[in-house]
Amino acid sequence: xxxxxxxxxxxxxxxxxxxxxxxxxxxxxxxxxxxxxxxxxxxxxxxxxxxxxxxxxxxxxxxxxxxxxxxxxxxxxxxxxxxxxxxxxxxxxxxxxxxxxxxxxxxxxxxxxxxxxxxxxxxxxxxxxxxxxxxxxxxxxxxxxxxxxxxxxxxxxxxxxxxxxxxxxxxxxxxxxxxxxxxxxxxxxxxxxxxxxxxxxxxxxxxxxxxxxxxxxxxxxxxxxxxxxxxxxxxxxxxxxxxxxxxxxxxxxxxxxxxxxxxxxxxxxxxxxxxxxxxxxxxxx
Amino acid sequence: xxxxxxxxxxxxxxxxxxxxxxxxxxxxxxxxxxxxxxxxxxxxxxxxxxxxxxxxxxxxxxxxxxxxxxxxxxxxxxxxxxxxxxxxxxxxxxxxxxxxxxxxxxxxxxxxxxxxxxxxxxxxxxxxxxxxxxxxxxxxxxxxxxxxxxxxxxxxxxxxxxxxxxxxxxxxxxxxxxxxxxxxxxxxxxxxxxxxxxxxxxxxxxxxxxxxxxxxxxxxxxxxxxxxxxxxxxxxxxxxxxxxxxxxxxxxxxxxxxxxxxxxxxxxxxxxxxxxxxxxxxxxxxxxxxxxxxxxxxxxxxxxxxxxxxxxxxxxxxxxxxxxxxxxxxxxxxxxxxxxxxxxxxxxxxxxxxxxxxxxxxxxxxxxxxxxxxxxxxxxxxxxxxxxxxxxxxxxxxxxxxxxxxxxxxxxxxxxxxxxxxxxxxxxxx
Numbered sequence: 001x002x003x004x005x006x007x008x009x010x011x012x013x014x015x016x017x018x019x020x021x022x023x024x025x026x027x028x029x030x031x032x033x034x035x036x037x038x039x040x041x042x043x044x045x046x047x048x049x050x051x052x053x054x055x056x057x058x059x060x061x062x063x064x065x066x067x068x069x070x071x072x073x074x075x076x077x078x079x080x081x082x083x084x085x086x087x088x089x090x091x092x093x094x095x096x097x098x099x100x101x102x103x104x105x106x107x108x109x110x111x112x113x114x115x116x117x118x119x120x121x122x123x124x125x126x127x128x129x130x131x132x133x134x135x136x137x138x139x140x141x142x143x144x145x146x147x148x149x150x151x152x153x154x155x156x157x158x159x160x161x162x163x164x165x166x167x168x169x170x171x172x173x174x175x176x177x178x179x180x181x182x183x184x185x186x187x188x189x190x191x192x193x194x195x196x197x198x199x200x201x202x203x204x205x206x207x208x209x210x211x212x213x214x215x216x217x218x219x220x221x222x223x224x225x226x227x228x229x230x231x232x233x234x235x236x237x238x239x240x241x242x243x244x245x246x247x248x249x250x251x252x253x254x255x256x257x258x259x260x261x262x263x264x265x266x267x268x269x270x271x272x273x274x275x276x277x278x279x280x281x282x283x284x285x
Numbered sequence: 286x287x288x289x290x291x292x293x294x295x296x297x298x299x300x301x302x303x304x305x306x307x308x309x310x311x312x313x314x315x316x317x318x319x320x321x322x323x324x325x326x327x328x329x330x331x332x333x334x335x336x337x338x339x340x341x342x343x344x345x346x347x348x349x350x351x352x353x354x355x356x357x358x359x360x361x362x363x364x365x366x367x368x369x370x371x372x373x374x375x376x377x378x379x380x381x382x383x384x385x386x387x388x389x390x391x392x393x394x395x396x397x398x399x400x401x402x403x404x405x406x407x408x409x410x411x412x413x414x415x416x417x418x419x420x421x422x423x424x425x426x427x428x429x430x431x432x433x434x435x436x437x438x439x440x441x442x443x444x445x446x447x448x449x450x451x452x453x454x455x456x457x458x459x460x461x462x463x464x465x466x467x468x469x470x471x472x473x474x475x476x477x478x479x480x481x482x483x484x485x486x487x488x489x490x491x492x493x494x495x496x497x498x499x500x501x502x503x504x505x506x507x508x509x510x511x512x513x514x515x516x517x518x519x520x521x522x523x524x525x526x527x528x529x530x531x532x533x534x535x536x537x538x539x540x541x542x543x544x545x546x547x548x549x550x551x552x553x554x555x556x557x558x559x560x561x562x563x564x565x566x567x568x569x570x571x572x573x574x575x576x577x578x579x580x581x582x583x584x585x586x587x588x589x590x591x592x593x594x595x596x597x598x599x600x601x602x603x604x605x606x607x608x609x610x611x612x613x614x615x616x617x618x619x620x621x622x623x624x625x626x627x628x629x630x631x632x633x634x635x636x637x638x639x640x641x642x643x644x645x646x647x648x649x650x651x652x653x654x655x656x657x658x659x660x661x662x663x664x665x666x667x668x669x670x671x672x673x674x675x676x677x678x679x680x681x682x683x684x685x686x687x688x689x690x691x692x693x694x695x696x697x698x699x700x701x702x703x704x705x706x707x708x709x710x711x712x713x714x715x
Contacts (some may be wrong), residue, residue, distance in 0.1 A: 054597060084597040096595075098588035101581075102703045108578075109585045113597045115578040125577040126570065140710055147707065156707035179596055 004016070006031045007052075007183055012061035014047050014239075021047045023239040024061070029183060031068070031268060034209055034216045036230040038223075038250075039161040040259060043047045044239040045219045046093060048265045049187055052217075053090045054080035085113055087182035091172045091189060093219075098163025103152055103171050106160050107143035110178035115139055146174040150204070168199045170204075177208070183215045184208070190222040198222055227251065235259065293347040301340025308335045311680060330512045331634035378698040380655045387658060391561055395554040405553040409625065412560035413618050418645040418657035419567050425643065426652035427580065429587025430479075431488050432490055434495025435642050437475075438468040438612040440502060440634035442619025447515040447629045448508070457521035457624045461617060468616025469609040476608035495639050503631040514630025520552070521559060521624050528552035556625050557582030561620060567614055568654055574610070576704040584606050584652070648689060650696025659697050 009027035013020065021043045029035040037045050051058040052075060063075040065086060071088050084090075098106050108115070118135035119125035125132045147156050150170045155163055160171055169189055176184055186205075190198045190238040202225050209216055220226045226233065227247045235250060237259040243250060249255055313332040316323050394400055394408060422436045445464040449455045456461075477489050502509045509515065520528065526539040528551055539555075540547035574580040582603045585593050590600055623629045645664055649656025663685075672682045693699065 055591075055594075081594045081597055081599045084595060090595050092592070092595075096589050097591065098300065098585050100588055100701050101584060102706075104705060104707045105581060105584075107705060109581050109598070109707070112578050112582055112585075112594050116582075119577055119579070126573050127577075140705070140707075144710075153707075157703060159701075173594070274289075275399040 003027065004072075006066055007217070008062075008066070009048075009052070010062045010064075012048065012051060012063065013059045014044075014051055014056060015059040018278045021077055022051065022058075025236065025239070027234055027241070029215045029217045030078045030232075031182070031215045032209060032213045034218060036220060036226045036228050036233045037236065038219045038226055038233060039119060039236040043236045045236060046187060047239075048236070049090060049185055051076070051222050053088055053185060054083035056079055056117040065183070079114045084179050084181070087180075088185065089176045089181040089183075090185040091169075091176055091187055093187040093191065095165075095172055097160040097171055097175070099141055100159055102157050103147065103160055103163075103174075104140075104156045106171060106175050107146060107178045108139055110175045111139045111142065113179075115201075124272060139241075143178060146177055150174045165192050166194070168195065171200070173204070175243065176266075177212075181214060182218060185217045187219050188221060189218070190220055190225050198225055201225065205229055221233050290375035293344055296347060297340045297344035300343040301336045304339035305332055305336030308332045312677075341502060355479070365535050370424045376698070377702045378651070379479070380698060380702065381666040384655050384658075387655075388565065395557055402550055402553055405550065405557050406686055407665065409553070409557045409560050409668055413622055413625075414642070414661040415564050415613060416560070416567055416618040416621075416666055418649065418661050419564070419571060419654060420611045421642050421646050422611075422649075422652065422654065422657050423571065423574075423583070423614070424607050425646050427575065427587065428583040429684055430601065430604060430607060431481065431484075431491065432608075432611070433488050433636075433639055433643065434498070435491075435611070435615055436634045436636070437495045437498035438615030439619040439622070439638065439642075440498055440631075441454050441612075442468045442616030443469050443623040443629045444502060444509060444515070444619075445616065445632070446620040447518050450519050451515055451517060456519060457620070461620050464620035465613040465616040468619065469613035472608040472610075472612025473605050473614075477604045478491045480604055492636070492639075495636060499631050499634050502634070509631075512631060514628060515631075516628040518623050518627045518629065520627060521556070523555060528555055539659060560621060560625075563617055567617070571654060579603075579606060581704065603690040644686070648686070648696055650693075650698040650700075652701060653696070653698040656698035 001229055002208045005028040006149070007027070007029040012022055012025045012027070013085065013200060014022040025044075025048060027035075027037070037048065039045055047056065050056040051061075052063060054075065057119070058076050061076065065073045065075055065088060067073065073177065075083055075086070075088065078086065098109060101109070115135060119132050120129075125136075144156075148172065152170060152174060155167060163171065169192070173184075173186070173189065189205075190201055193201060205216055205218070206229055208214065218226070218230065227250075230247055233243075233245060233247060233250045234241055235253070235256050242255045242259060245253065309332055312335055313327060313329060314325055317326050318324075326623035334491075391408075392411075395405060417435070417439060420438065421432060424432045424435075434483075442464040446460040446468045448455070448494050449460045449463065450457075475491070475494050479487055482490060494540055505511070522528070525537060526537060526542055528539050539545070539551060545551070567706065571580075575584070582593065582598050583606075585596075585598065586600060586603045586607075593600055593603070622633070626633075641664060645657055645660040648663065649658070667682050667685055668679070671677075671679075690699065
């Protein structure tokens with residue numbers, strides 16, 4: 001049990017018609033570790049996330065979640081909404097809060113699954129049975145804990161849609177944490193944050209990892225943040241994984257540098273394009 | 286910002302001419318029934334006068350708007366510093382006060398000295414529409430699923446009672462929950478094919494469901510009586526006491542047992558009080574549901590379905606339950622409607638009813654229960670008040686609707702009241 005990583009992805013492939021968005025990617029994410037997934041725009045990072053969290057059915061591949069003390073789950077076999085019930089929760093690149101509900105309500109919606117059982121699908125809640133009231137209080141306390149932890153106390157009763165971008169990001173993380181996850185997947189959490197907010201986000205993620213011992217999987221473009229907090233980094237380009245390692249290893253990996261900065265000699269055409277051009281000219285002659 | 290007098294004049298003349306063009310069919314032509322049948326008559330001066338009224342009115346309104354804008358510009362700080370959260374708390378307090386006030390008024394209304402048969406009758410109609418509005422409010426206002434065929438549930442509830450009572454002889458109080466259940470079942474059934482639809486497509490399918498229901502009722506002669514409808518539906522009784530002068534077999538009448546002199550008003554009062562009980566119960570249940578996980582999931586579904594799925598909420602279950610609960614309330618309203626009329630026919634369940642109920646929900650402000658009450662009052666009472674305007678009551682009705690939508694585009698009560706506030710919770714936890 002201890003040698004199994006929390007999440008292991010093997011041979012994940014996602015094809016949209018003729019386009020191979022993700023091509024046999026292997027990945028692992030471990031409990032108590034921050035794992036980053038980086039790569040240029042359009043590399044397929046979010047597609048991997050969507051496969052992982054049940055929004056896409058992968059064309060092939062095995063996504064196994066090894067829960068401590070329980071039998072492993074194959075995430076690709078679950079219906080979309082069931083993934084988070086097994087402990088994998090995500091945030092979105094473009095924030096998806098419930099804008100007309102308050103912050104507190106957002107966090108209570110996240111506890112829907114547990115509360116629904118306690119409310120006996122509404123019946124116990126409707127007549128206000130004691131068991132339900134206790135469960136509701138517990139849920140509010142959990143929400144309050146995350147509201148305080150993420151410094152949202154002043155805005156707890158505000159509609160989420162009225163908050164500033166940085167605060168909305170924090171609400172989304174708080175909401176995800178209210179599902180009691182084993183693995184927290186964050187899709188570009190630092191996008192749109194200023195440097196100070198990004199620094200605070202790094203501290204927060206490290207704090208969550210230390211305090212709750214959950215695994216964090218992170219897609220991020222902010223290299224300062226990624227290099228600063230990640231325990232392990234996976235790099236993808238054109239749907240393929242091109243490198244994996246610690247921040248130090250990645251920083252000096254030639255393929256990664258190439259993927260991000262391009263070929264060192266830019267005057268020469270890449271071999272394939274040169275062939276193409278030559279072929280066309282030949283055909284015309 | 287401010288316009289010159291010439292601009293206003295030009296605008297008002299154009300408005301007046303437009304009004305005159307519109308007034309030709311609406312006001313200029315009218316029908317008179319004579320010995321030769323219906324004859325169309327003309328009244329051109331009326332067209333001219335209505336154009337003039339609109340023209341002068343729009344000129345004055347333009348001036349008034351300029352004046353107000355100038356005054357507002359003089360003290361801009363006031364508008365900018367108003368905090369939305371305090372506004373929100375005030376709305377919550379006001380609507381709570383209004384809810385208590387209108388409930389007390391509704392309860393005491395039948396016992397007021399001025400209440401007569403007419404008031405009781407109109408009051409009951411208002412209550413039926415409030416109940417229908419509350420039902421549709423669950424699907425449209427809370428769960429955000431547009432439904433243009435809500436009248437189907439109303440019809441199903443009404444026909445359930447009509448058929449059960451005339452064939453099996455079951456009474457109102459047995460059939461009321463049954464009608465609700467049958468309508469809820471149809472709501473769940475309807476929700477199945479539309480799980481993947483949204484927006485325009487959802488609207489079309491629900492519209493179709495409403496029409497299909499009406500047409501099936503119209504054509505299934507042997508079961509529903511077809512266009513002739515079903516008559517002889519028993520009236521509700523009070524613990525076995527009938528409110529008829531000559532009670533049906535097996536029942537004793539209210540006036541005989543209590544010794545109060547017989548009066549048809551008592552029956553109308555009784556119907557009114559049943560409707561009021563149904564409405565209050567529905568309002569209470571929906572208020573509770575909103576603060577329960579199931580209700581929060583409905584609202585979350587309205588806000589963002591994808592986020593719902595990422596949090597483990599099953600969107601199928603949420604949609605099915607929203608349609609079922611909404612349909613059930615429609616079914617209750619239908620059952621009561623059948624009991625009150627004593628007669629049902631397909632004519633009562635046309636598309637216009639769906640549109641009217643939807644108008645109540647939208648006008649009230651989606652998701653707001655108090656809004657539904659105010660809008661139902663407005664929609665039912667305005668044509669009644671408008672009776673004094675005779676031919677023009679639908680025009681008055683239309684103008685009033687436009688005015689509301691111009692001034693309050695989000696509905697009368699567009700501010701959403703949160704189901705819970707952290708500040709009002711006791712701070713013992715964490």
